[in-house]
Amino acid sequence: MRFVSPIIAALIVLAVGSSAHAAECGAVRIAEMNWGSAAIVANIEKLILEKGYGCRVDLMAGDTVPTLTSMAERDEPDIAPELWINAARDVIERAVSEKRIKVSNKVLSDGGIEGWYVPKHMVEQHPELTTLEAVLMRPDLFPDSEVRGKGRFYTCPAGWACQIVNDNLIKAYGLEKSGFVAFDPGSGEGLAAAIAKAHDRKEPFFGYYFGPTAVLGRYPMVRLAGMNHDPASWDCMSKPNCATPRPNMYPLADVIGIVTARFAESAPEAFAFVQKVAWPNATVGALLAWQEEKRATAAEAAEHFIQTEESIWTAWVPDEVAAKVRIAGPNWVSDFPAMDPMRLRDLERSIDEGYRAFTRTYGPSIEHLFDPLLVLLVAFEELLLAAPWWLVFATLVALVHLAGRNWKLTLGVALAFLAIGYLGMWDDTMRTLAIISVSTAIAIALGIPIGVAMARSDRLRAIVGPLLDVMQTLPIFVYLIPVVMLLGLGKVPGMIAVVIYSIPPVIRLTDLGLRLVDKDVLEAADAFGASWRQRLLGVQLPLALPNVMAGINQTIMLALSMVVIASMIGVRGLGQPVLRAVTNQYFAVGLFYGAAVVALAIMFDRTFQAYGRRIQIMRKS
Amino acid sequence: MSGKIELRGLTKIFGPEPEMALKLARDGLTKHQLLDTMGHVLALKDIDLDIEAEYIHVVMGLSGSGKSTLIRLVNRLIEPTAGSVTIDGQDITKFTANELMEFRRQKIAMVFQRFALFPHKNVRDNVAYGLEVQGIEKKVRHTRAQEWIERVGLTGYEGRVPAELSGGMQQRVGLARALCAGAEILLMDEPFGALDPLIRCEMQDVLLALQAELQKTILFITHDLDEALRLGDRVAIMRDGNLLQDASPEDVVLRPADSHIAEFVQGINRGRALTVRAILSKGHIDPHIATSGPHIPAAMALEDAAALLAREGAATGLVVGPGDQVMGRLTLAEITQAMTRPAVPA
Numbered sequence: 001m002r003f004v005s006p007i008i009a010a011l012i013v014l015a016v017g018s019s020a021h022a023a024e025c026g027a028v029r030i031a032e033m034n035w036g037s038a039a040i041v042a043n044i045e046k047l048i049l050e051k052g053y054g055c056r057v058d059l060m061a062g063d064t065v066p067t068l069t070s071m072a073e074r075d076e077p078d079i080a081p082e083l084w085i086n087a088a089r090d091v092i093e094r095a096v097s098e099k100r101i102k103v104s105n106k107v108l109s110d111g112g113i114e115g116w117y118v119p120k121h122m123v124e125q126h127p128e129l130t131t132l133e134a135v136l137m138r139p140d141l142f143p144d145s146e147v148r149g150k151g152r153f154y155t156c157p158a159g160w161a162c163q164i165v166n167d168n169l170i171k172a173y174g175l176e177k178s179g180f181v182a183f184d185p186g187s188g189e190g191l192a193a194a195i196a197k198a199h200d201r202k203e204p205f206f207g208y209y210f211g212p213t214a215v216l217g218r219y220p221m222v223r224l225a226g227m228n229h230d231p232a233s234w235d236c237m238s239k240p241n242c243a244t245p246r247p248n249m250y251p252l253a254d255v256i257g258i259v260t261a262r263f264a265e266s267a268p269e270a271f272a273f274v275q276k277v278a279w280p281n282a283t284v285g286a287l288l289a290w291q292e293e294k295r296a297t298a299a300e301a302a303e304h305f306i307q308t309e310e311s312i313w314t315a316w317v318p319d320e321v322a323a324k325v326r327i328a329g330p331n332w333v334s335d336f337p338a339m340d341p342m343r344l345r346d347l348e349r350s351i352d353e354g355y356r357a358f359t360r361t362y363g364p365s366i367e368h369l370f371d372p373l374l375v376l377l378v379a380f381e382e383l384l385l386a387a388p389w390w391l392v393f394a395t396l397v398a399l400v401h402l403a404g405r406n407w408k409l410t411l412g413v414a415l416a417f418l419a420i421g422y423l424g425m426w427d428d429t430m431r432t433l434a435i436i437s438v439s440t441a442i443a444i445a446l447g448i449p450i451g452v453a454m455a456r457s458d459r460l461r462a463i464v465g466p467l468l469d470v471m472q473t474l475p476i477f478v479y480l481i482p483v484v485m486l487l488g489l490g491k492v493p494g495m496i497a498v499v500i501y502s503i504p505p506v507i508r509l510t511d512l513g514l515r516l517v518d519k520d521v522l523e524a525a526d527a528f529g530a531s532w533r534q535r536l537l538g539v540q541l542p543l544a545l546p547n548v549m550a551g552i553n554q555t556i557m558l559a560l561s562m563v564v565i566a567s568m569i570g571v572r573g574l575g576q577p578v579l580r581a582v583t584n585q586y587f588a589v590g591l592f593y594g595a596a597v598v599a600l601a602i603m604f605d606r607t608f609q610a611y612g613r614r615i616q617i618m619r620k621s
Numbered sequence: 622m623s624g625k626i627e628l629r630g631l632t633k634i635f636g637p638e639p640e641m642a643l644k645l646a647r648d649g650l651t652k653h654q655l656l657d658t659m660g661h662v663l664a665l666k667d668i669d670l671d672i673e674a675e676y677i678h679v680v681m682g683l684s685g686s687g688k689s690t691l692i693r694l695v696n697r698l699i700e701p702t703a704g705s706v707t708i709d710g711q712d713i714t715k716f717t718a719n720e721l722m723e724f725r726r727q728k729i730a731m732v733f734q735r736f737a738l739f740p741h742k743n744v745r746d747n748v749a750y751g752l753e754v755q756g757i758e759k760k761v762r763h764t765r766a767q768e769w770i771e772r773v774g775l776t777g778y779e780g781r782v783p784a785e786l787s788g789g790m791q792q793r794v795g796l797a798r799a800l801c802a803g804a805e806i807l808l809m810d811e812p813f814g815a816l817d818p819l820i821r822c823e824m825q826d827v828l829l830a831l832q833a834e835l836q837k838t839i840l841f842i843t844h845d846l847d848e849a850l851r852l853g854d855r856v857a858i859m860r861d862g863n864l865l866q867d868a869s870p871e872d873v874v875l876r877p878a879d880s881h882i883a884e885f886v887q888g889i890n891r892g893r894a895l896t897v898r899a900i901l902s903k904g905h906i907d908p909h910i911a912t913s914g915p916h917i918p919a920a921m922a923l924e925d926a927a928a929l930l931a932r933e934g935a936a937t938g939l940v941v942g943p944g945d946q947v948m949g950r951l952t953l954a955e956i957t958q959a960m961t962r963p964a965v966p967a
Contacts, residue, residue, distance in 0.1 A: 524737035527696055528802060529725030530754045538753075542741045 025055035029077035031062035036214045037284050038082035043302030052321035064088050065584050072100040078263035082107050085254040087161035102264050104274045105257045110281040112253035114210040120220035131226035139179035142204045151180040154207025157187050158576045159583035168237045172245040187568040193484045212281045214288040276316040295345040359486045370492045381434035404610030416599040425596045432573035436559050439498040443555050447503045451510025468504040494571030498562045505554035513547025549612040556604045623709050624805035624838030626672035631704035633690050636661030639702045664690040666862045675836040679853030687862040688842045692810050696729045726755050730799035734811040736791045738783040745779040751802025769797040789820035809841045850894035871899035892924030892960040900959045901949050914938045927956045
């Protein structure tokens with residue numbers, strides 16, 4: 001390092017020296033929010049600030065509340081170009097009054113639209129479905145695959161401000177009475193994927209969405225009528241635990257840009273530009289649609305905007321700055337000469353279209369394939385939730401004691417479950433327990449036979465081994481995408497993700513355990529004429545058991561750690577509150593639910609270990 | 622009971638292309654040449670051996686001689702490269718997988734050098750294993766296992782697992798397990814090799830006592846010539862995958878087939894390995910010596926016979942057969958001479 005650093009320093013000096021403006025504007029950090037319009041506007045501001053004002057701009061991935069908190073507390077990032085006021089009114093007002101941040105501009109000049117939507121193809125089939133009233137009459141048209149006999153309403157993902165409003169609206173309009181249950185899609189991506197799947201397969205959808213977005217630009221949706229904004233009761237509606245929820249609807253949302261007070265002072269020219277940034281919904285929608293069609297990145301969409309919508313952005317900057325923005329070309333020294341982005345996009349699109357065609361053709365039948373699994377999981381979860389808590393509690397504690405025969409362990413588990421119940425996490429813990437149990441059972445039922453086959457065949461091992469490596473190292477989201485495209489949101493795709501992620505240890509350790517069994521002993525079994533089954537079940541597996549148990553144990557641990565991630569695609573349980581805690585920075589909630597996950601993990605781990613030790617001891621006496 | 626085993630042209634070559642290596646070996650390539658040129662191991666080469674029913678046939682050799690391969694070819698734990706193994710007229714190398722399984726269950730049992738007991742089963746279930754794979758119900762197999770546990774002197778240890786037993790006791794379990802299966806043929810792969818000398822001797826006694834009563838066909842592998850001579854009704858000696866000599870223990874000691882065996886025989890305790898009958902058969906009968914004296918059983922070891930004469934203060938003893946009929950006479954001097962080691966042939 002010491003040797004290299006002077007060289008790097010020299011390069012930095014060169015880079016800085018080549019751009020005289022850099023010193024004037026300095027480093028600027030812009031929050032790139034995780035939805036389409038905000039990401040593009042962040043890139044547009046980046047382009048103009050870099051080329052026109054000579055700033056060094058970093059984009060920081062962000063979400064409304066964390067970004068706001070960070071700006072107010074730590075002056076970082078400098079600019080948040082697109083915030084929906086409804087999502088965080090209190091935080092914004094407080095930070096403005098404390099003079100930590102400044103509202104710089106109204107970035108969407110028309111305002112944002114939020115509402116409850118159904119797809120247009122449903123309205124074509126059932127013309128009456130244009131109003132909320134009509135939709136509420138027909139829960140049967142929107143069946144929830146996980147709650148029999150109910151209709152599904154896709155609400156906002158945990159942690160979004162609109163979730164609170166939706167909760168109050170659900171009460172005000174009596175959705176539950178009409179036979180609907182709210183379904184948390186887990187993440188914005190999950191919600192968008194649900195809408196995409198509904199359109200692809202001409203399936204029902206009823207839920208919240210907002211615009212301008214690529215989703216609304218791309219998929220024809222009908223915003224339900226019969227819901228009107230009422231400013232009088234709106235204040236209550238946007239608060240959790242609103243005592244008197246009244247029928248209401250989202251107003252046109254104010255969508256603003258904010259900057260830190262420090263930025264406004266230290267970079268007045270750049271601030272003057274940011275204050276002028278504003279664009280109409282029609283432009284945003286068109287650009288999002290272009291981005292979607294071309295599969296372009298936000299940066300490419302920003303470039304496209306600069307090239308095609310000069311009349312809009314030249315109004316934001318003085319002429320001499322506009323001239324600089326125009327002439328700046330690509331920098332072949334600093335940019336990798338990559339494949340033509342559009343051709344690359346064509347390649348990606350053709351792969352996607354192929355897979356989408358596959359999901360359209362086979363998706364429904366594959367979904368049915370998993371129906372028994374879903375029934376099993378739902379039944380188990382309902383059993384755990386419907387049974388009196390003390391019965392479930394007693395059963396669990398008894399099971400732990402039977403397996404472990406260790407009073408300290410039993411007592412610890414009992415205390416942990418009492419604490420979980422007392423802190424109001426009982427139901428979520430039961431849901432997690434249900435999905436973990438079923439997923440682990442599947443992982444074991446598949447993993448042990450695969451491990452046995454691997455131990456028998458070196459060739460199979462050479463194939464499966466690397467596959468397991470891929471399963472464990474591939475970012476989980478990468479295989480969540482095809483699973484969600486194929487099966488939508490909810491328990492089954494969540495369970496599949498959990499199984500894929502958690503199955504490798506049980507396979508590997510079964511294989512290893514079987515291979516480690518003393519060859520002499522196996523020879524003895526052969527010499528006495530044991531059949532393949534007798535040898536495997538009577539000798540090999542029992543002797544491999546300590547390793548197999550270790551594998552099962554690790555599988556359960558991995559499954560538990562996957563629960564939080566699976567909640568992003570709508571798996572209910574301990575993961576969703578953790579996810580909500582992360583997006584909203586609820587430290588205590590995160591801590592409690594995290595601790596509940598840990599308690600479950602310790603319970604499974606210690607119980608299995610104690611059980612494993614006990615069967616070892618039993619053998620000896 | 623029966624259980625005659627005939628090995629004919631039995632050959633085993635380990636390596637990726639045994640067929641090709643076999644051709645070369647038949648063309649005269651030696652074991653070492655085969656290993657150097659092709660990386661194949663010639664473990665056994667054209668072995669012809671008859672193992673008579675109801676006798677103990679010992680195969681003796683040092684490590685690498687092919688003896689462990691040989692015993693595993695008899696129950697096909699290893700597939701032969703060439704040759705046949707015929708047991709009571711059936712060539713087991715032609716057996717299908719199912720026939721082989723049935724053959725192993727009914728006809729042949731095995732005792733292993735490192736015991737190879739099932740560590741997760743207790744003594745009773747280990748002993749009953751052969752019956753378990755035969756599908757015999759639990760109560761019956763436990764009763765039969767109990768008999769064998771008593772026979773090998775392990776009463777009271779039924780519920781213990783192997784890890785709790787000493788080496789000698791573990792091999793008693795191994796022996797009981799093999800006997801309990803009820804097979805006529807017993808393959809014993811250096812069963813006492815891992816035991817210390819005192820326990821080994823004790824186990825040899827156990828085996829001899831059982832054999833006197835059971836008359837199994839026993840193929841016994843060892844690297845210890847003393848053990849081979851003590852146990853074997855016949856002794857086959859192997860080196861480098863070849864069979865050097867197959868003879869009675871007396872013949873091995875008194876008439877070694879080659880210098881290699883003679884070298885072996887050098888170090889053994891002749892007084893214990895040879896019986897009175899063995900030297901009598903050489904015709905050491907002098908008609909001029911006395912016709913009276915203590916009776917010496919023909920099956921007695923020389924050292925015991927010498928001790929007997931010394932105790933009685935007699936210079937001459939009468940050798941008698943099983944029916945107490947006189948077979949001949951031997952002097953103490955003749956016995957002690959036979960006990961001393963001969964000069965090594967050059």
